[in-house]
Amino acid sequence: MSQDIALQVKNLRVSYMTGDQEVKAVDDVSFSLYAGERLGIVGESGSGKTTLALALMKLHKPPAYIRGGEAILDGSDLMALGREAMRQTRWSKLSLIPQGSMNSLNPVIKIKHQMADAIEAHERGWTRGQINKRIGELLGRVGLPDSAAEMYPHELSGGMKQRVCIALAIILEPSVIIADEPTSALDVVVQRVVMQTLNDVQEQLNAAMIIIGHDMGLMAQSADRLAVMYAGKMVEVSPISSFFSDPQHPYSQLLISSLPSPEEKRELRAIPGSQPSLLELPSGCAFHPRCPIAVERCQQEIPLLRDFRGGRRAACHLVEEPLQ
Amino acid sequence: MDTNRLREALSRLWQSLRAGAAYTLRTPKLLLGLILLGSLLALALLGPAVVDVNDAKSISVGTNKPPSAQHPLGTTSGGRDVFAVIVVGTPQTLKMGVLAGFIGVFLGTSLGMIAGYYGGRIDMVISTMTDTMLTIPPLAILLVVAASVRTMSVENMAIIIALLSWMFPARTIRAQVLSLREQPYVHMARLGGLSDIRIIFEEIMPNILPLAAASFVGATSGAILAGIGLEVLGMGPQRTPTLGMTIYWAQLYSALIRGLWWWWLPPIIVLIILFVGLFLVSAAMDEFVNPRLRRTG
Amino acid sequence: MKAKHLLEFDQVTMAFGGNKRNPGGVVALEDLQLTIRADEPRIIAIAGESGSGKTTLARLGLGMIKPTGGRVVYKGRDLWAMSKQERRDYRREVQAIFQDPFAVYNPFYTIDRMLLTPMRTFKLAKNRAHARQLMGEALEKVGLRAGEVLGRYPHQLSGGQRQRIVVARSLLLQPRIIVADEPVSMIDASLRANILTKLKELRDDFGISLLYITHDLATAHQISDQIFILYRGRVVEVGDAATVIQNPQHPYTQLLVSSIPRPDPEKRWEGTVEIPLEELSPGDDRAGCLFRHRCPERMTQCERTPGHFTSDYGQSVACYLYEDNGK
Numbered sequence: 006m007s008q009d010i011a012l013q014v015k016n017l018r019v020s021y022m023t024g025d026q027e028v029k030a031v032d033d034v035s036f037s038l039y040a041g042e043r044l045g046i047v048g049e050s051g052s053g054k055t056t057l058a059l060a061l062m063k064l065h066k067p068p069a070y071i072r073g074g075e076a077i078l079d080g081s082d083l084m085a086l087g088r089e090a091m092r093q094t095r096w097s098k099l100s101l102i103p104q105g106s107m108n109s110l111n112p113v114i115k116i117k118h119q120m121a122d123a124i125e126a127h128e129r130g131w132t133r134g135q136i137n138k139r140i141g142e143l144l145g146r147v148g149l150p151d152s153a154a155e156m157y158p159h160e161l162s163g164g165m166k167q168r169v170c171i172a173l174a175i176i177l178e179p180s181v182i183i184a185d186e187p188t189s190a191l192d193v194v195v196q197r198v199v200m201q202t203l204n205d206v207q208e209q210l211n212a213a214m215i216i217i218g219h220d221m222g223l224m225a226q227s228a229d230r231l232a233v234m235y236a237g238k239m240v241e242v243s244p245i246s247s248f249f250s251d252p253q254h255p256y257s258q259l260l261i262s263s264l265p266s267p268e269e270k271r272e273l274r275a276i277p278g279s280q281p282s283l284l285e286l287p288s289g290c291a292f293h294p295r296c297p298i299a300v301e302r303c304q305q306e307i308p309l310l311r312d313f314r315g316g317r318r319a320a321c322h323l324v325e326e327p328l329q
Numbered sequence: 330m331d332t333n334r335l336r337e338a339l340s341r342l343w344q345s346l347r348a349g350a351a352y353t354l355r356t357p358k359l360l361l362g363l364i365l366l367g368s369l370l371a372l373a374l375l376g377p378a379v380v381d382v383n384d385a386k387s388i389s390v391g392t393n394k395p396p397s398a399q400h401p402l403g404t405t406s407g408g409r410d411v412f413a414v415i416v417v418g419t420p421q422t423l424k425m426g427v428l429a430g431f432i433g434v435f436l437g438t439s440l441g442m443i444a445g446y447y448g449g450r451i452d453m454v455i456s457t458m459t460d461t462m463l464t465i466p467p468l469a470i471l472l473v474v475a476a477s478v479r480t481m482s483v484e485n486m487a488i489i490i491a492l493l494s495w496m497f498p499a500r501t502i503r504a505q506v507l508s509l510r511e512q513p514y515v516h517m518a519r520l521g522g523l524s525d526i527r528i529i530f531e532e533i534m535p536n537i538l539p540l541a542a543a544s545f546v547g548a549t550s551g552a553i554l555a556g557i558g559l560e561v562l563g564m565g566p567q568r569t570p571t572l573g574m575t576i577y578w579a580q581l582y583s584a585l586i587r588g589l590w591w592w593w594l595p596p597i598i599v600l601i602i603l604f605v606g607l608f609l610v611s612a613a614m615d616e617f618v619n620p621r622l623r624r625t626g
Numbered sequence: 627m628k629a630k631h632l633l634e635f636d637q638v639t640m641a642f643g644g645n646k647r648n649p650g651g652v653v654a655l656e657d658l659q660l661t662i663r664a665d666e667p668r669i670i671a672i673a674g675e676s677g678s679g680k681t682t683l684a685r686l687g688l689g690m691i692k693p694t695g696g697r698v699v700y701k702g703r704d705l706w707a708m709s710k711q712e713r714r715d716y717r718r719e720v721q722a723i724f725q726d727p728f729a730v731y732n733p734f735y736t737i738d739r740m741l742l743t744p745m746r747t748f749k750l751a752k753n754r755a756h757a758r759q760l761m762g763e764a765l766e767k768v769g770l771r772a773g774e775v776l777g778r779y780p781h782q783l784s785g786g787q788r789q790r791i792v793v794a795r796s797l798l799l800q801p802r803i804i805v806a807d808e809p810v811s812m813i814d815a816s817l818r819a820n821i822l823t824k825l826k827e828l829r830d831d832f833g834i835s836l837l838y839i840t841h842d843l844a845t846a847h848q849i850s851d852q853i854f855i856l857y858r859g860r861v862v863e864v865g866d867a868a869t870v871i872q873n874p875q876h877p878y879t880q881l882l883v884s885s886i887p888r889p890d891p892e893k894r895w896e897g898t899v900e901i902p903l904e905e906l907s908p909g910d911d912r913a914g915c916l917f918r919h920r921c922p923e924r925m926t927q928c929e930r931t932p933g934h935f936t937s938d939y940g941q942s943v944a945c946y947l948y949e950d951n952g953k
Binding site: 049050148192193194195196197198200201219220221222223224225226245246248249256259260261263264265266267268270273274275276279280 | 675676784785786787814815816817818819820822823841842843844845847848868871872881882883885886887888889890891892894895898899900
């Protein structure tokens with residue numbers, strides 16, 4: 006993995022107003038996505054992970070709005086781009102496989118035509134032959150036979166539909182792919198096939214990929230690095246092997262120890278309490294009421310995401326020896 | 330304990346009223362619709378203070394007079410004051426529509442709920458009946474029935490029209506109940522030992538009410554339209570000067586050709602205001618019932 | 627006579643939409659044999675993918691649908707031939723926990739109704755104060771405080787809280803069996819362990835047996851005693867949960883177990899799996915082993931439906947690979 010940065014996100018803030026209160030759905034999130042890497046982002050529902058994905062694509066809907074920050078891709082800041090420039094960037098440089106996308110295929114249009122529409126929207130002046138050839142290539146890439154092009158969405162299984170959506174996302178060979186819960190609602194074997202497809206495609210394109218999800222197992226299977234979001238903030242970003250062997254943030258530690266294993270039966274440790282509402286966040290570190298090792302400082306001071314040995318980053322006052 | 334509950338209920342009612350008012354102000358469709366309907370109601374309520382309602386009876390004033398200070402909207406060939414006719418007729422037309430809409434929606438909702446909840450043979454009978462009735466042009470039946478009623482009153486007409494306007498509510502409510510019936514909370518209630526009747530009234534009914542209210546507005550405007558159709562053909566109540574009957578008389582006495590525009594134009598304008606108002610309210614309620622259309626924020 | 631079996635699925639078959647042209651209809655569950663014993667509370671996992679028949683099994687056990695073949699028997703009585711009193715007892719003693727902790731609440735009412743309705747129907751409380759006391763106790767058992775949740779609307783609580791209230795409702799009725807259909811699949815990871823622990827406590831502290839319906843073998847491994855693996859309506863493997871998941875024998879169970887995304891980057895999926903396209907629209911033909919089209923070990927005898935054989939590890943497997951071990 007090279008250390009070229011494909012996407013640099015700095016201090017991104019996304020908020021929405023409810024009544025006259027500002028809710029910080031994504032609060033001061035910064036991270037780098039390296040070229041060719043797979044970055045997993047996990048979090049519970051309401052942690053801001055989907056809002057983050059949509060904001061990076063600038064597909065967030067009001068009342069959500071971008072309150073500040075930068076996202077630098079290919080030398081330009083996405084957050085500063087105008088509508089038309091962003092439209093051209095989307096799909097060609099940065100593409101999204103949205104949550105539940107397999108249900109967003111138009112049920113009355115053949116796969117072939119849905120793909121052709123997407124190609125024509127960006128590549129003007131292609132002949133019918135060129136387009137059909139491209140469709141064949143794309144379907145091949147995601148492991149579907151050419152015959153799938155002639156089918157309607159209802160004739161395909163969930164896993165196949167999801168692969169069509171992956172094909173749609175890579176039409177213009179983007180350098181960054183964002184997959185939001187790409188396998189939710191799929192059976193375990195199909196889930197495995199879809200993840201394989203996604204990883205193969207990403208490797209062939211040498212693209213960088215952000216996988217958003219809640220399943221730690223899937224992340225362990227696919228991601229190179231893992232980021233954890235809690236109540237709108239990124240609380241840990243670490244290489245995948247050190248994340249699972251030696252998690253830094255107490256929330257990460259508890260998450261890992263709460264996972265059931267198919268190898269051995271052990272007592273599961275539950276995390277006490279539940280995620281706070283974004284409307285009434287606790288002071289200081291948002292995790293402190295549930296944290297088993299919280300000290301007084303945690304109630305007063307919001308911890309920053311700091312760098313530690315081995316490329317790890319964590320936002321916790323109690324993690325020792327930061328790199329200076 | 331009980332005073333606390335009452336206070337709680339009152340404060341909840343107050344809160345929902347406030348939320349309702351805020352929603353109305355945020356939704357221009359609903360606001361405009363309510364203003365239009367409200368102005369018609371005001372006309373009906375306050376009109377008698379301005380004009381002698383007895384002038385709406387025939388041969389109570391001079392005939393064929395154009396608008397003047399004495400008769401702001403002129404008079405008809407039958408010797409009625411048009412403004413008085415509007416003041417008397419508008420509430421009659423509204424009453425007919427609301428009554429027919431209410432009966433129709435009540436019938437439709439009951440049948441739809443029974444069909445949707447019990448399914449099977451009961452559903453088959455009710456659905457077939459609904460679908461058959463929907464295919465028959467309602468005006469044809471209305472004409473036959475209305476022609477055989479000796480003296481037509483506003484109430485009679487409402488009942489006749491209601492008998493032909495329950496099908497749409499029945500169909501929408503049935504579809505809704507079909508999906509509500511499979512909701513996990515209905516399963517839960519059934520597993521909890523609740524009887525069918527209690528499930529229908531306590532679990533399903535509250536979730537049907539907004540939809541029933543929305544179809545009530547639609548049914549009311551449908552009923553008024555059907556009523557006007559009957560009246561313009563002369564099948565309406567002969568003694569009450571409803572809006573439709575006014576148009577019928579105007580047409581019978583060739584008001585259009587004779588240039589007596591003050592006779593036929595006012596009832597038409599009132600009807601247009603009425604329909605636009607009802608349409609706006611029903612569109613706004615659709616938005617509320619169907620969350621996909623609901624505006625956020 | 628006191629029945630030895632609490633709940634029994636006796637050769638139960640469920641087919642949907644049978645008519646004259648196609649008398650069988652679509653078979654969702656075929657010849658299922660399952661018993662929950664009266665003397666020892668156990669957690670029995672029913673695992674499979676979508677289309678395996680696991681939800682049909684749950685609905686049959688709850689008496690929501692009537693089987694097209696065989697009988698579902700509770701305390702020695704066929705569910706569909708019970709007297710009114712027997713049916714009432716069964717309704718109280720067999721409870722349900724559903725997948726979606728939001729949809730089981732009528733959005734129109736506060737969550738109190740979830741607890742009050744069964745108390746009223748089964749006349750559990752003597753008066754209002756007693757009812758409040760029982761509610762408080764039940765909530766405490768699932769780690770909630772009455773003051774925090776009572777009087778609130780469902781959308782004001784978290785998924786974990788809502789699901790625990792459903793568990794509290796079950797406890798209120800002191801059931802013998804709880805049918806839990808994917809109870810944690812919609813719960814956030816950090817709260818999942820909490821609910822799973824509560825489910826285990828139902829068995830250990832309250833002597834309640836559980837039918838745990840799930841697609842997640844890792845959680846099944848964690849809490850259950852026995853496991854049934856279903857494939858397209860048939861049981862392909864059944865046995866001690868730890869044995870089956872640690873040493874899967876049926877090729878299908880092996881595929882399932884190897885596909886679990888393990889939360890361990892050192893144990894990533896090995897090799898690639900392909901799902902043959904024809905498998906994606908399975909026909910109605912139910913002759914032979916249903917998995918043979920995808921099976922790497924396919925043999926000639928797989929055209930005939932296999933019976934169950936005992937493996938070296940002790941579980942029962944519907945596969946000819948274990949024929950020599952004897953029935």
